[in-house]
Amino acid sequence: MRQHSPAPDDLVLTVSELTRKIRAMLQRHWAAVWVEGELSNVKHHASGHVYYTLKDEGASLFGVIWRSDARRIRFRPEDGQKVRVFGQLTVYERYGNYQIQTRRMEPHGTGDLELAFRQMYERLEREGLFDPGHKLELPEYPNRLGLVTSESGAALHDMLTVFARRAPHIELVLVPVRVQGDGAAEGIAAALAALDEWGACDAILLARGGGSLEDLWAFNEEAVAYAIYDCGTPIITGVGHEVDTTIADWAADHRAPTPSAAAEIASPDREELLAEVEGYGQQLVDAIHSQLDERRRTVARHGASRAFADPLAYVRQRAQDLDQLVTRLSRTSRRGVGESRRELESLTGRLARVGREAPRRPQLRLESLAGRLEALSPLGILGRGYAIARSEGDQVVRSAADVEAGDRVEVLLGDGALGCVVEETRSSAPPAATVESHAGPQSQES
Amino acid sequence: MAAKQEETFEESLERLSEIVGQLERGEAPLEEGLALFEEGVKLTRRCHEMLNAAEARVQRFTQEEDGEVVLRPFDGGDEE
Numbered sequence: 353m354r355q356h357s358p359a360p361d362d363l364v365l366t367v368s369e370l371t372r373k374i375r376a377m378l379q380r381h382w383a384a385v386w387v388e389g390e391l392s393n394v395k396h397h398a399s400g401h402v403y404y405t406l407k408d409e410g411a412s413l414f415g416v417i418w419r420s421d422a423r424r425i426r427f428r429p430e431d432g433q434k435v436r437v438f439g440q441l442t443v444y445e446r447y448g449n450y451q452i453q454t455r456r457m458e459p460h461g462t463g464d465l466e467l468a469f470r471q472m473y474e475r476l477e478r479e480g481l482f483d484p485g486h487k488l489e490l491p492e493y494p495n496r497l498g499l500v501t502s503e504s505g506a507a508l509h510d511m512l513t514v515f516a517r518r519a520p521h522i523e524l525v526l527v528p529v530r531v532q533g534d535g536a537a538e539g540i541a542a543a544l545a546a547l548d549e550w551g552a553c554d555a556i557l558l559a560r561g562g563g564s565l566e567d568l569w570a571f572n573e574e575a576v577a578y579a580i581y582d583c584g585t586p587i588i589t590g591v592g593h594e595v596d597t598t599i600a601d602w603a604a605d606h607r608a609p610t611p612s613a614a615a616e617i618a619s620p621d622r623e624e625l626l627a628e629v630e631g632y633g634q635q636l637v638d639a640i641h642s643q644l645d646e647r648r649r650t651v652a653r654h655g656a657s658r659a660f661a662d663p664l665a666y667v668r669q670r671a672q673d674l675d676q677l678v679t680r681l682s683r684t685s686r687r688g689v690g691e692s693r694r695e696l697e698s699l700t701g702r703l704a705r706v707g708r709e710a711p712r713r714p715q716l717r718l719e720s721l722a723g724r725l726e727a728l729s730p731l732g733i734l735g736r737g738y739a740i741a742r743s744e745g746d747q748v749v750r751s752a753a754d755v756e757a758g759d760r761v762e763v764l765l766g767d768g769a770l771g772c773v774v775e776e777t778r779s780s781a782p783p784a785a786t787v788e789s790h791a792g793p794q795s796q797e798s
Numbered sequence: 799m800a801a802k803q804e805e806t807f808e809e810s811l812e813r814l815s816e817i818v819g820q821l822e823r824g825e826a827p828l829e830e831g832l833a834l835f836e837e838g839v840k841l842t843r844r845c846h847e848m849l850n851a852a853e854a855r856v857q858r859f860t861q862e863e864d865g866e867v868v869l870r871p872f873d874g875g876d877e878e
Contacts, residue, residue: 495806521807546867628811629811636818639824640821
């Protein structure tokens with residue numbers, strides 16, 4: 353080897369100097385490049401930075417995604433995924449490696465949102481968030497429902513329309529939230545938690561009108577899924593259109609295809625409830641009717657004195673009215689309530705013509721079945737001048753033989769009671785203490 | 799005996815169903831039967847009233863800094 357003169361000091365670079373020059377050159381020349389390959393050695397560091405190697409059959413490239421960029425990637429980069437990355441080439445000086453400082457990463461062959469959705473679904477399912485055993489039952493007769501949705505959206509309008517039609521008796525509590533954009537998921541989660549903590553809603557509707565997958569994204573975020581899972585109040589989701597299913601839908605106690613459908617599921621139909629109530633009304637009438645029948649037979653057996661004649665006639669007439677009412681009710685029950693109501697009103701008119709008490713109660717406006725039932729109640733008879741006598745043992749006095757002279761009896765009138773002492777008992781004519789009429793003896797005693 | 803004001807629809811309906819059952823079994827003595835009937839009639843009317851509430855009530859829920867819940871009538875949104 354020939355002797356060389358020593359290298360001139362001013363031409364010698366340190367390793368760091370050379371590396372910096374290379375780095376500057378790479379950064380300038382490859383400032384913005386797209387590269388395609390398969391991910392391997394993906395490491396999600398606790399700091400939030402992501403390190404990976406991108407490779408194909410012949411080469412590999414180190415990559416790094418700083419936390420601020422990593423946060424914007426919706427899916428979770430994992431080994432084996434085919435991706436396209438965009439960024440700037442640079443050098444990691446300590447090891448002399450060049451690497452791509454990654455600003456964006458997209459799955460290749462499938463949309464990043466689809467991939468993100470699939471990953472989120474798989475992870476949350478593993479964590480048990482969609483467990484059918486965790487789901488709460490919806491209330492059958494809700495009094496108050498919470499609505500978590502946008503204050504200005506179509507979803508709210510649609511739901512209010514359904515509630516106004518089906519169940520205007522239900523009180524609604526709206527918690528306005530942003531349903532898309534930065535912070536939307538956190539806002540929704542906070543709204544659900546606040547309503548749940550308040551504890552006054554029987555169920556919560558979480559809704560949003562239709563939109564792109566991007567628009568609906570807040571409903572695919574982990575924060576919302578966990579808030580739903582943790583909520584002790586049953587949640588019904590109605591997000592987007594029929595075809596959209598979000599993570600929130602999977603986590604919810606009940607999923608409806610649209611906001612309107614969610615409102616329908618949450619609200620029992622008023623017409624059906626009215627029919628149910630009227631059904632009970634009929635049963636009440638039937639039951640009291642059969643008890644009256646029994647008493648009527650007993651009274652008849654005891655032989656009708658003149659004093660019993662009027663109440664008996666009354667009871668018979670009323671029994672017939674009731675028969676008619678019940679028949680008509682059952683005939684009309686399948687028709688609309690409005691029609692039933694008109695039917696009832698015309699019945700009321702007819703009953704009023706029949707009833708002798710009607711002229712004395714001109715203000716009587718019987719607008720509901722309940723009103724009619726009460727008017728037909730045997731207790732109403734007390735208001736017409738008849739009375740029930742009770743002995744000191746609170747037994748109804750039904751026979752002159754039940755009391756003796758000197759016994760105290762209580763005489764029940766329509767608007768109060770009299771404390772009386774029996775002066776005398778006569779078995780054939782009605783003494784003062786035994787004017788008790790149609791309300792005869794107990795069946796179990798006869 | 800009368801339905802309490804704060805009873806919910808569900809509670810009223812349950813009680814009504816109970817009363818109908820008792821009356822149908824015919825076990826109750828006269829006074830009790832009549833009282834049950836009266837109570838049933840009141841419950842029927844009350845259920846009707848609750849269902850016939852004129853219009854949906856919507857309130858807007860907000861929470862103060864200290865966590866206190868504030869409800870205010872909400873009238874926007876439904877422009878029909």
